[in-house]
Amino acid sequence: MSDFTTIPNEGDPEQKPRDQYETDALAAQYCDAHYGAEHFGVPNFPAACARICLDLMAGRKKGRALDLGCAVGRAAFELARGGFERVTGLDFSARFFRLAARMQGEGHLRYAFPEEGEILSFHEIALAGLGLDGIRGRVEFFRADACNLPEKFTGYDLVLAANLIDRLYSPRRFLSTIHERINPGGLLVITSPYTWLEEFTRREEWLGGYKAAGENVTTLDGLKEALASHFRQLGEPRDIPFVIRETRRKFQHSIAELTVWERL
Numbered sequence: 001m002s003d004f005t006t007i008p009n010e011g012d013p014e015q016k017p018r019d020q021y022e023t024d025a026l027a028a029q030y031c032d033a034h035y036g037a038e039h040f041g042v043p044n045f046p047a048a049c050a051r052i053c054l055d056l057m058a059g060r061k062k063g064r065a066l067d068l069g070c071a072v073g074r075a076a077f078e079l080a081r082g083g084f085e086r087v088t089g090l091d092f093s094a095r096f097f098r099l100a101a102r103m104q105g106e107g108h109l110r111y112a113f114p115e116e117g118e119i120l121s122f123h124e125i126a127l128a129g130l131g132l133d134g135i136r137g138r139v140e141f142f143r144a145d146a147c148n149l150p151e152k153f154t155g156y157d158l159v160l161a162a163n164l165i166d167r168l169y170s171p172r173r174f175l176s177t178i179h180e181r182i183n184p185g186g187l188l189v190i191t192s193p194y195t196w197l198e199e200f201t202r203r204e205e206w207l208g209g210y211k212a213a214g215e216n217v218t219t220l221d222g223l224k225e226a227l228a229s230h231f232r233q234l235g236e237p238r239d240i241p242f243v244i245r246e247t248r249r250k251f252q253h254s255i256a257e258l259t260v261w262e263r264l
């Protein structure tokens with residue numbers, strides 16, 4: 001559901017009250033990417049990641065799952081619908097955590113999407129409309145740091161880290177400790193477009209995307225090295241496209257690489 005208007009003026013009763021809607025542009029983009037319409041025929045990314053995880057979990061115990069860097073939470077709800085007994089979503093961003101928790105608690109979210117300049121469209125999205133309402137009680141969200149996880153987040157059969165590693169301040173610390181949180185035989189599923197930026201990750205922390213001794217080091221090389229002691233890689237990497245709509249006429253179309261790692 002959406003309609004278009006300019007940013008509401010305070011005191012104008014004809015306008016929608018602005019504070020009922022999430023107006024932060026990045027948060028609105030993620031609400032749209034997780035719960036809004038698909039674009040250019042590219043399937044919803046968090047739902048696609050959850051589907052792949054659920055296929056990988058066929059014949060394995062679907063006890064507890066962790067969606068790390070869950071943003072506004074779609075994959076966590078999808079994992080619960082797919083049969084996990086309990087799903088925890090964690091994000092370091094207070095804003096994303098708040099939105100995911102509100103979706104869990106109230107079953108709906110409202111956001112104002114920046115269509116063009118100051119023109120916004122207003123959207124209300126509901127779990128019920130996606131067939132996700134019945135599983136809300138098996139999903140929980142917390143604000144936490146993937147590089148410094150509190151002790152209580154442990155004992156998972158699946159950890160999904162979707163488009164997280166190249167946004168972490170210390171992906172190396174994350175990868176060297178995540179095995180402690182996964183049950184033997186459990187899976188770690190990582191996706192990333194490997195867009196390393198010093199704004200998020202110091203150059204020394206990059207897992208790949210640079211030259212060493214004259215040779216290209218890819219992020220896949222870095223992942224294999226970082227995970228070798230505690231995981232074995234399952235299958236081949238695969239490409240998962242995703243689209244983030246920034247405005248009515250501007251979209252980011254990226255291709256994440258998905259890899260699967262089984263805890264030894």
Ligand SMILES: C[S@@+](CC[C@H](N)C(=O)[O-])C[C@H]1O[C@@H](n2cnc3c(N)ncnc32)[C@H](O)[C@@H]1O
Nearest residue numbers: 069070071091092093145146147162163167168
């Ligand atoms: C590119 S977004 C991907 C979000 C979501 N997984 C998806 O696929 O749509 C990266 C997410 O990681 C979160 N993040 C960044 N650093 C983090 C950290 N240290 N611990 C937990 N989450 C973090 C960000 O707040 C953001 O929600």
